[in-house]
Amino acid sequence: MKTTNLGYPRIGSKRELKKTLEQYWSGKINVESLLDTAKSIRKENWLLQKEQGIDLIPSNDFSLYDQVLDLSVTLGCIPERYSALTNNPAFSSHDLYFAMARGIQKEGVDITAMEMTKWFDTNYHYIVPEFTKNQTFNVSSDKIVNEYKEALELGIKTKPVLIGPVSFLLLGKEKEEDFHRIDLLERLLPAYEEILQQLSDIDAEHVQLDEPYLALNLTEKEQRAVHQTYAYFTTKFPNLKITVANYFDCFGDNIETALSLPVHTLHLDLVRCSSQLDDIIESGKLNSYTHLSLGVVDGRNIWKNDYEKSLKLIQKAIDFIGAERILIAPSCSLLHSPIDLNLETNKENLSSELKQWLAFAKQKLGEVATLKKLANKENLSENLEKLKKNSEAHANRATSALIHNQQVKQRLGALSAKDDQRESTFPTRQKLQKEALDLPLFPTTTIGSFPQTKDVRSWRANFKKGNLSIDEYNALLEKETKETIEFQERTGLDVLVHGEFERNDMVEYFGEQLNGFAFTSFGWVQSYGSRCVKPPIIFGDVSRDTPMTVKWSAFAQSLTEKPVKGMLTGPVTILQWSFVRNDQPRSETCTQIALAIRDEVVNLEAAGLQVIQIDEPAIREGLPLRKEEWDTYLNWAIRAFRISASGVKDETQIHTHMCYSEFNDIISNIADMDADVITIECSRSQMELLDVFATFKYPNEIGPGVYDIHSPRVPERAEMVALMEKAAKQIPVEQLWINPDCGLKTRHWPETREALIEMVAAARECREKSSVLA
Numbered sequence: 001m002k003t004t005n006l007g008y009p010r011i012g013s014k015r016e017l018k019k020t021l022e023q024y025w026s027g028k029i030n031v032e033s034l035l036d037t038a039k040s041i042r043k044e045n046w047l048l049q050k051e052q053g054i055d056l057i058p059s060n061d062f063s064l065y066d067q068v069l070d071l072s073v074t075l076g077c078i079p080e081r082y083s084a085l086t087n088n089p090a091f092s093s094h095d096l097y098f099a100m101a102r103g104i105q106k107e108g109v110d111i112t113a114m115e116m117t118k119w120f121d122t123n124y125h126y127i128v129p130e131f132t133k134n135q136t137f138n139v140s141s142d143k144i145v146n147e148y149k150e151a152l153e154l155g156i157k158t159k160p161v162l163i164g165p166v167s168f169l170l171l172g173k174e175k176e177e178d179f180h181r182i183d184l185l186e187r188l189l190p191a192y193e194e195i196l197q198q199l200s201d202i203d204a205e206h207v208q209l210d211e212p213y214l215a216l217n218l219t220e221k222e223q224r225a226v227h228q229t230y231a232y233f234t235t236k237f238p239n240l241k242i243t244v245a246n247y248f249d250c251f252g253d254n255i256e257t258a259l260s261l262p263v264h265t266l267h268l269d270l271v272r273c274s275s276q277l278d279d280i281i282e283s284g285k286l287n288s289y290t291h292l293s294l295g296v297v298d299g300r301n302i303w304k305n306d307y308e309k310s311l312k313l314i315q316k317a318i319d320f321i322g323a324e325r326i327l328i329a330p331s332c333s334l335l336h337s338p339i340d341l342n343l344e345t346n347k348e349n350l351s352s353e354l355k356q357w358l359a360f361a362k363q364k365l366g367e368v369a370t371l372k373k374l375a376n377k378e379n380l381s382e383n384l385e386k387l388k389k390n391s392e393a394h395a396n397r398a399t400s401a402l403i404h405n406q407q408v409k410q411r412l413g414a415l416s417a418k419d420d421q422r423e424s425t426f427p428t429r430q431k432l433q434k435e436a437l438d439l440p441l442f443p444t445t446t447i448g449s450f451p452q453t454k455d456v457r458s459w460r461a462n463f464k465k466g467n468l469s470i471d472e473y474n475a476l477l478e479k480e481t482k483e484t485i486e487f488q489e490r491t492g493l494d495v496l497v498h499g500e501f502e503r504n505d506m507v508e509y510f511g512e513q514l515n516g517f518a519f520t521s522f523g524w525v526q527s528y529g530s531r532c533v534k535p536p537i538i539f540g541d542v543s544r545d546t547p548m549t550v551k552w553s554a555f556a557q558s559l560t561e562k563p564v565k566g567m568l569t570g571p572v573t574i575l576q577w578s579f580v581r582n583d584q585p586r587s588e589t590c591t592q593i594a595l596a597i598r599d600e601v602v603n604l605e606a607a608g609l610q611v612i613q614i615d616e617p618a619i620r621e622g623l624p625l626r627k628e629e630w631d632t633y634l635n636w637a638i639r640a641f642r643i644s645a646s647g648v649k650d651e652t653q654i655h656t657h658m659c660y661s662e663f664n665d666i667i668s669n670i671a672d673m674d675a676d677v678i679t680i681e682c683s684r685s686q687m688e689l690l691d692v693f694a695t696f697k698y699p700n701e702i703g704p705g706v707y708d709i710h711s712p713r714v715p716e717r718a719e720m721v722a723l724m725e726k727a728a729k730q731i732p733v734e735q736l737w738i739n740p741d742c743g744l745k746t747r748h749w750p751e752t753r754e755a756l757i758e759m760v761a762a763a764r765e766c767r768e769k770s771s772v773l774a
């Protein structure tokens with residue numbers, strides 16, 4: 001029996017990579033310093049995994065920005081528009097790499113970034129590969145081999161990890177008509193073959209190919225592609241031990257395909273799909289030589305493993321194929337876990353009672369190693385003690401007084417059908433809101449946050465450290481908010497925002513104020529590139545004691561005659577971007593949050609806010625991976641949003657906002673949310689979203705984001721007008737708003753000012769053209 005790991009967080013336990021990247025981008029350090037930091041993180045990670053008792057330690061799980069982008073670059077899959085960089089000695093390979101990730105506007109070159117979207121149902125975002133009909137693939141980087149050699153110098157023979165060819169193709173997008181990307185497989189396989197050859201030339205023994213698409217609904221053709229791929233690889237490389245890793249859900253209908261693969265190891269996510277092992281046993285179709293990697297330790301949540309439960313699964317697998325064909329593993333890459341629970345020493349954030357129930361990435365590896373020893377009956381006395389402690393922790397969580405609140409449970413039980421309905425239907429509300437707000441055609445607004453500058457962050461850090469009093473901190477925030485309101489008035493925006501300067505993060509901020517939530521000091525998880533989040537931990541029933549946002553929204557509204565939008569995060573997003581308790585259905589936790597947000601919405605209205613936005617950017621990402629389960633999720637998720645939005649009168653305009661996902665397949669459910677206005681990401685995908693409106697008539701108002709805020713690039717007015725013209729072809733102009741595609745917190749002020757001035761100018765141009773557009 002062996003222990004194995006699928007991937008380790010690469011941001012660094014003190015976010016070293018994040019800090020170095022941002023310094024590099026701002027020109028403060030050179031590329032060598034950046035690469036040095038990267039190298040030391042890899043070293044630390046490899047040694048730590050060894051020390052924790054992992055036998056098969058991954059390499060190539062490191063990335064400077066994103067592992068999918070790395071693979072695109074490795075395979076020479078670089079969109080044509082970057083040729084201005086590849087043929088120009090003024091630009092290095094790193095310039096090219098970061099230009100693909102973030103866009104570039106420098107030395108006469110102006111190229112947009114590649115699209116970014118959610119990695120399955122996580123809050124991690126990857127850079128979407130772009131394919132053309134005649135796409136070629138040429139191995140053009142040594143990253144995989146180099147990292148293998150780097151670890152070897154430390155005495156560690158790693159297991160290189162890369163995304164498998166079928167998933168790589170499916171993760172991407174066709175940039176031309178008339179072909180399907182899966183048809184590129186035959187051209188792609190020789191490139192993979194070259195990489196596998198290089199690895200086998202340097203005596204790599206194991207390689208892990210991730211095929212998470214095996215957890216989704218695949219067509220027969222795609223299933224055949226998976227089979228063909230691994231039949232080919234195993235014939236070509238009979239001595240390479242290939243693991244095919246599936247995670248985030250069951251194989252479902254792909255189980256026959258998975259079991260037909262002639263590979264050395266299949267990895268199973270037994271956290272998301274504990275019945276998978278039984279399915280395999282009952283099928284009787286596992287190859288006689290295939291090992292099973294049992295993903296029993298949850299890579300997606302922070303709860304301590306339940307050893308008794310895991311050991312039952314492991315024992316069942318041992319009885320089935322024998323211990324020597326078993327590997328013990330986390331359920332998926334630990335990229336999605338915070339790094340080290342031992343860093344959490346602040347008892348006000350995380351009490352010792354709570355802490356004993358938790359395990360972060362490093363601790364999870366320890367759990368994997370302990371489970372192996374328990375299953376192998378190694379060092380019995382020491383490990384039986386660990387088992388006993390583990391059972392005790394689970395027993396006292398089950399009965400803890402921290403968790404249950406009868407009032408919350410009663411309120412949930414008393415909900416009735418009318419609690420998720422506005423008073424009138426949209427046409428009536430729209431008329432009343434038009435009278436109340438008196439907005440022009442193509443009203444302009446932003447999504448909520450304005451730049452979270454170094455200054456703003458340092459005020460908060462100093463306030464938390466006690467270097468600033470609450471009054472001093474508030475005074476600074478008031479000044480920042482006031483300047484932001486003045487900027488918006490000067491620029492001519494129609495619906496203003498307060499800027500969210502008081503918030504560390506749109507989820508953590510609410511988590512800090514709601515009962516039933518705990519938060520960490522260092523529990524950072526990478527969201528994209530250098531950006532991280534610190535997801536709160538929902539451990540108990542959720543309730544709200546006092547208003548959470550009214551003070552800042554009312555303050556901002558007091559500064560202007562223009563309407564200010566109250567700004568809230570919706571229940572589904574708070575749920576999705578937190579670590580959620582696993583002792584009751586997610587739907588129940590979500591409804592509890594919905595009631596807390598509903599109370600906040602009602603309070604904002606009473607404080608004079610006529611427009612209130614309830615952000616739900618995570619609604620799409622929360623969808624189960626398999627379509628069979630979509631309806632159940634959508635029913636409770638959409639209802640939770642509606643509960644949160646339905647406590648106000650018709651005149652109050654409810655907005656929602658969504659970004660960075662593919663929305664076309666759930667557009668009618670989004671319409672069912674019945675928000676008066678939705679602002680939605682559209683720009684990086686060139687308004688592809690709008691295609692769906694050719695057949696689906698979106699009933700309410702909508703602001704398709706006109707520029708990409710995740711890139712520092714300033715959009716041109718003409719670009720934005722062109723996007724709105726495209727929108728006006730599908731949606732009546734009376735329904736259209738103009739806004740960026742997400743909040744501006746990651747941007748700096750200079751580009752923010754320029755971009756919004758251009759955006760308002762674009763709106764004026766659209767108004768002038770409106771008779772033509774209509």
Ligand SMILES: Nc1nc2c(c(=O)[nH]1)N[C@@H](CNc1ccc(C(=O)N[C@@H](CCC(=O)N[C@@H](CCC(=O)N[C@@H](CCC(=O)O)C(=O)O)C(=O)O)C(=O)O)cc1)CN2
Pocket residue numbers: 123452454457458460461462503504505506507508527528530531532533534577617660745746
């Ligand atoms: N939860 C969440 N998920 C999301 C989004 C989001 O906004 N939130 N947006 C989408 C895209 N993802 C994003 C994720 C993170 C960030 C982001 O900006 N994160 C910040 C951290 C935000 C934060 O928590 N800030 C804290 C802590 C800031 C900090 O680093 N403080 C310094 C000290 C600063 C100083 O002394 O100057 C430190 O702790 O070392 C604060 O402001 O209080 C970052 O990585 O830089 C943006 C987008 C999708 N998913």
Ligand code: MET
Pocket residue numbers: 447448449506567615617657659742743744745
């Ligand atoms: C990821 S969606 C962000 C919405 C939030 N109101 C903001 O502007 O930052």
Ligand SMILES: [Zn+2]
Pocket residue numbers: 447617657658659741742743
């Ligand atoms: Zn957004």
